[in-house]
Amino acid sequence: MTDPSAREDIPITADEDVVRVRQVVRAYAQRAKLGLVDQTKLVTATSELARNTLIYGGGGTATVRLVTEGRRQGVSARFHDEGPGIPDTELALTDGWTSGGGMGLGLSGARRLVDEFELDTEAGRGTTVTVVKWSR
Amino acid sequence: MTTESGRSDNLAALLRDRAETLTARWVELSAAPLKGRLSVAELDRELTELYSVLLAAVETGNRDAHGSAFADVRALLSDISRRRARAGFTPTETAIGVFALKQAFFELVDRAEGAGLGDVVVLSQLLDALGLWTFESYARAREEVIDEQAEQLLELTTPVVKLWDGVLAVPLVGTLDSARTQVVMEKLLESLVSTGAAHAIIDITGVLAVDTQVAQHLLKTVMAARLMGAECTISGIRPHIAQTIVGLGIEFGDIPTKASLADALRHALKRSGVDFVRADGRR
Numbered sequence: 001m002t003d004p005s006a007r008e009d010i011p012i013t014a015d016e017d018v019v020r021v022r023q024v025v026r027a028y029a030q031r032a033k034l035g036l037v038d039q040t041k042l043v044t045a046t047s048e049l050a051r052n053t054l055i056y057g058g059g060g061t062a063t064v065r066l067v068t069e070g071r072r073q074g075v076s077a078r079f080h081d082e083g084p085g086i087p088d089t090e091l092a093l094t095d096g097w098t099s100g101g102g103m104g105l106g107l108s109g110a111r112r113l114v115d116e117f118e119l120d121t122e123a124g125r126g127t128t129v130t131v132v133k134w135s136r
Numbered sequence: 137m138t139t140e141s142g143r144s145d146n147l148a149a150l151l152r153d154r155a156e157t158l159t160a161r162w163v164e165l166s167a168a169p170l171k172g173r174l175s176v177a178e179l180d181r182e183l184t185e186l187y188s189v190l191l192a193a194v195e196t197g198n199r200d201a202h203g204s205a206f207a208d209v210r211a212l213l214s215d216i217s218r219r220r221a222r223a224g225f226t227p228t229e230t231a232i233g234v235f236a237l238k239q240a241f242f243e244l245v246d247r248a249e250g251a252g253l254g255d256v257v258v259l260s261q262l263l264d265a266l267g268l269w270t271f272e273s274y275a276r277a278r279e280e281v282i283d284e285q286a287e288q289l290l291e292l293t294t295p296v297v298k299l300w301d302g303v304l305a306v307p308l309v310g311t312l313d314s315a316r317t318q319v320v321m322e323k324l325l326e327s328l329v330s331t332g333a334a335h336a337i338i339d340i341t342g343v344l345a346v347d348t349q350v351a352q353h354l355l356k357t358v359m360a361a362r363l364m365g366a367e368c369t370i371s372g373i374r375p376h377i378a379q380t381i382v383g384l385g386i387e388f389g390d391i392p393t394k395a396s397l398a399d400a401l402r403h404a405l406k407r408s409g410v411d412f413v414r415a416d417g418r419r
Contacts, residue, residue, distance in 0.1 A: 015313060019311055019313075039376075040379075041380050041383055044346065044380045044383075044384065048348060048384075051349060102349070102352065103352050105384055105385050106348050109384030109386070112384070
């Protein structure tokens, strides 16, 4: 993919940026011809991850891009922060567990809403979460 | 220093002597890009006033656009920029008003009517600084407009409507953040008290996505309403939202949820003992 418009970097430093991530992801999901249900799932998952980046990671960047695999098209979203990292990923992915004041469903729920989920983190090294949703 | 002040005096004298020619050309040049959205008479009045305060400032011998000598010029420019911003003119259309004087002056110099390079440079720098000031005033005015609108939107988008005796509804539209939820919750709770309603329906048809934060806000609002003795129903859950909520793993517990506002109203009325019967006797 060399088309420059097929990729967008969004800094996440404030609440409005979470909304902006949602809007960009929705636009990309429409370009990748995802159905309404898949669009909503992906937008909701990225909304959770963007907010995690902001609240727990202390801000970071979101990278949204179109991806293709054979004849399928999809949207990939990568969230990166240089925050404190997650010491226990097993625990963080448990439903209902939260280190903040949320419902404890953001990370685990986001994983259920997408097709591919990759969590790369270590205490003190920051966190990178990459998710992909494919068109059917 | 003597040459400096001599030059400046020359600039002031030039601006004073050629006032009519320069103002006329200035108005002409400024009017063109505005494409008749501002009448020439209006523009003429504005620019003539601006020209006179500018001339007064230049005559003091001071050349610092940010100094006290130019305070009147800056105030007047701020005023004009503010009006332009509110009237929906672009930043270029606003600043052109200042830069057009430069053009008028250059033309004067081009005809070699007594202006030297020194005058051109001095006036040019002065007008550049004032042009930037215009930009800043314009941006400030626009920011004020945006702030006002954001506040109005917060108020506008959260009406509490009465659907029936004892049944209130809050149709939510757009993004539900913490600030919005706070407004919604306050309005709903106040309305519950003032109307004595026993049922509240929160309709989320217009909410684009329900994530855990939105859900948490909704749950808190429902809990608060319950503490006040009112029953809450969440309506307007569309199929793709429902599937996403399930995927996320959010549970609304024992809070009744309905697909449409109509269903929620029927539910609330049934709970308060009202039944609908068709006029012809059939259900």
